[in-house]
Amino acid sequence: MANLARQLRQEQQQQTVKAPKKKHLHRKGLSPGEKILGLVFGAFVCIGSTQIISNQSDIYQLNKGIQLTEREIQTQQKSISDLTVQVNELSQYNRIKEKARELGLQLNEQNVKVVQD
Template identity: 70%
Template sequence: MANLARKLRQEQQTQQTQQAPKVSKKVQKQKRWLSPGEKILGIAFGVVICFGSVQIISNQSSIYELNKEIQDTQVTIQEQQKLNSDLTVQISELSQYDRIKEKARELGLELNEQNVKVVQD
C-alpha cells in the first residue's frame, strides 16, 4: 500500500507541475510599432518637409519669371540698339557735304566764298 500511495502522490505532483506552467503563462501584450510621441514627431516632420517643398517650388517659380522678364528686356534693348545704330548711319549719310550743297542749290542758295568763315574746334 505504501508504494501505491507514493505512486499516487508522485502522479499528482507531476500533474500539478505539468498544469502549473500552463496556468502561469501570461499573455504578452503586442508592442506597438511607434509610440504616440513618435507619431506626433513624424507628422510634424512631414508637415515641415511639405512646407519646405512648397517654398522651394514657389521661389524657383518666381526666379523663373524674373529671368524671363530679364531676357525679354535684353531682347528689347538689343533691338533698340540696332535701331539707334541704323539711325546713326543714316545721319552720317544725310550730313555729307555734297548732299547739303545740292539741297542748298535746290532751295536757291549760292555759295559765296567771300562770306565763308572757317571755324576751328
C-alpha cells in the first residue's frame, strides 16, 4: 500500500510539473478599436476641459458685472444720503424765515394755522 501511495504521489507531482505552460502572446501596438476608443476619450477630455474653461470665464464676467453694479449702487446711495442731509439743512424753519424776509414776505400770525403730525 505504501508503495502504491508513493507511486500516486509521484504521478500527481509529474502531472502538475508536466502541465503545459501557457504561451504569452506579445501584441505589437494597439488594435484599431482601442485606438478609436482612445481618440474618443481624448476628444471628450478636450471638449470637457474647454467647456469648463468657458463656463469659468462666463462666471468671472458675471461676477465682474455684479461688482460694478454694486459699486454704482453704493455711489448712488451715498449721493442720496448727502442730498437728504442737504434737504434737511435747507428746510430748517430759521432758513425759510430768512429767505421769506429777503423776498419781502411778512409773517401774519392771524393767517398761520398749526398742523401737527
